[in-house]
Amino acid sequence: MKKVWYKRLHWQIIIGLVLGLIWGLVASVGGFSDFTVDYIQPFGTIFINLLKLIAVPLILASLIVGVTSLNDIAKLSRMGGKTIGIYIVTTMLAITIGLTVVNVIQPGNFLPVETQEQLMSGYQENIEGADQSAQEVLDRSPMSFLVDIVPENFFQAASDNGNMLQVVFVALLMGIGLMQIPSEKSKSLINFFDSLNEVIIKIVDLIMKVAPYGVFALMAGVIVDLAGDDIGQALDLLGALFWYTFVVILGLFLHLMIVYSGLFKLFSKMKLRDFFKAIRPAMLLGFSTSSSAATLPVTMERVEKNVGVDEEVSSFVLPIGATINMDGTSLYQAVAAVFIAQALGMDLGIAQQITIVLTATLASIGAAGVPGAGIIMLVIVLQAIQVPVEGIALILGVDRILDMCRTAVNITGDAAVAVAVAHTEGLLGEMHFDDE
Template sequence: MKKWYKQLHWQIMIGLILGLIWGLLASIAGFSGFTVDYIQPIGTIFINLLKLIAVPLVLASLIVGVTSLNDMTKLSRMGGKTVAIYIVTTICAITIGLTVVNIIQPGDFLPAETQQELMSGYQENIEGSTQSAQEVMDRSPLAFLVDIVPENLFASASDNGNMLQIVFVAILLGIGIIQIPKEKGEPLITFFDSFNDVIIKIVDYIMIIAPYGVFALMAGVIVELAGDDISQALDLLGALGWYSLAVLIGLLLHVLIVYSSLFKLFSKMKFSDFFKAIRPAILLGFSTSSSSATLPVTMDRMENNAGVDEEVSSFVLPIGATINMDGTSLYQAVAAVFISQALGLDLSIAQQITIVLTATLASIGTAGVPGAGIIMLVIVLQAIEVPVEGIALILGVDRILDMCRTAVNITGDAAVSVAVAYTEGLLGDMHLEDD
């Protein structure tokens, strides 16, 4: 058994803590510029490495998974289960968020003068998100289906936001390979199988620098939030403390209630063992704020530690990283009601039901758009006729909360992959000996 300090999740945790300490010291001592120029780039390189291998990993592993199938109905059945469970968990997340924010009423704790300061300080950041949200709403109802089918594979592969297109192409290629004579298809299967093994080995190499990358990312986040005056960050967190608390309580309840129920219904795996298997991916998701960047690690942990068959993980997880946003959707609900409360607007039951429907649809329709969280929130606010300028009230703490909701998004993707694997008879034994 490895010594505790040699275990990956502990190394990442230490990196997070040291990055937090460094960021605070940098803000107090006034060398934020040094941190931004010479430390934060290490974190950026780490994220870029993860993003670099995400597309080839999904492409190769999914082709291998499809070619191992003898029955195409299994693939369609798996897809139906995946989308259905994702939609149900998203609706549950939004409902929990609305319940928590209506109980806590965080908008009532925001002083009027603080509200004015936040509105004036962050007003200029809203225009771009409003324009992007309008572009999403102007699209046809079936535009997201059109977006799944690419017109150019290489163009799709150049952007990790097009992961659904990569999934579509991989499935198409896999089906094509098994439909041609076996002697012709076998070399392609062998190639993609070997290519997949190479990518997984590269993931192992990248994870060697994970603690350093996480340290740099965390230091950069703190410096970005505080600048050269840590008191500004503390004042901001204090003013929006009840709002942040409402989001965090909602996220925690969603994990403990919805995902634990999912395991009881669709799996015999212990919830605690699941978290042991997925810890490095959750910590990376927290530090990077990107489900796509963390995808290679999530797939690796679910296959090699949680016992999820590659056939399931390579299909369910890329889709989840694109359209399953439980944490983000819950945040939309809390933020929308908080902004309404802060602006003195009372939302009716009908408007709150509208939040559930709009946030659920927006989580799919804006999945591939950069800054999807804020764009989704603009769409939700416009649907319930709340001034979008109110987003300025929450932008100051959005980066920290984004880290938390991304961790929940990744947990949700992984939990659904366990449920789908179990129902398909493709959930093997767990391997936690290295943890």
């Protein structure tokens, strides 16, 4: 029996998004933005915190259970190689698509000089500190990424959602250790983590019941932060950067339709439409929260229950993806870098654009887990092609909206790679749509 349309989770989240948008606009026009920030936006923050709260225990429990049920270290290493390989390829394709679209449309040429000067003066102070943070990332040794995966203290690593890879490493280590001891000694501990995993999944279900209200609060806060008490100023900003915003969104859409469709044709028989239908609550939450880590519990639940990916794969592929796979963010880096160069009257040659591909791919891994990683990654890319870092001020005004879009694509990419890896390992089951 099908649910009434408004009782389906994805429709409830969409309704929350729309009502949050309307409330934010009314609050800006009516002059009660402070009320929204003080009494409505906090509920959105609580919702995100609830999702982040269960991310680490979910990864730890599900991955330990998955590894021990796999009972094959060779298979685990093979799956890891596939995961990293596909992530790198899809990231490079995303950057290439972004460069293609931005070079064809050339949005930087539509930005008037007076608008450019106004944006530079208005947002200049917002990039202070990003240059220094980017330099710290560049100063790290080539092997520091691997060093950072191994924590000195597990409890310290588990206390920060930015250390997902460290939690994954500990879970893998513990899972492998449990495989090496007699089953009569490991059984009780495995059962504990199995029970913990089931409890966390139930908690995810409970949290999702308040998702529409959390999304409403988040969206209202986003609009108020963007517009303040002057909605006209926000509209003027969007108008000035319309072509830039359009190119980023177009590039993200093309990546969704071309790359992931091709991925499924190569590695599974799944239809892209069915895939989107199965994970749409996760995509909508990613859009609302602008956080892959916060959405991770929901992404894992939808990929396992609805898409049919075995827990052995999802618990390994998705946490890694939430940390290092940034298809949407990398595409945005490419478009933003070329847009800034165009607006400043600089022509980028083929060599510089190839540099963007390589730098953005490496930066997506090197800057993982760093606060404000998107802007820091962009600083690294601009420095590599010798474009003034101050040009970032041109795009900061609409960055919050585009951050929502690219996070949704990042999450979709994680789930798509999980499908591909699961199919190649024979661990992809039947799809199930529980919203029907």
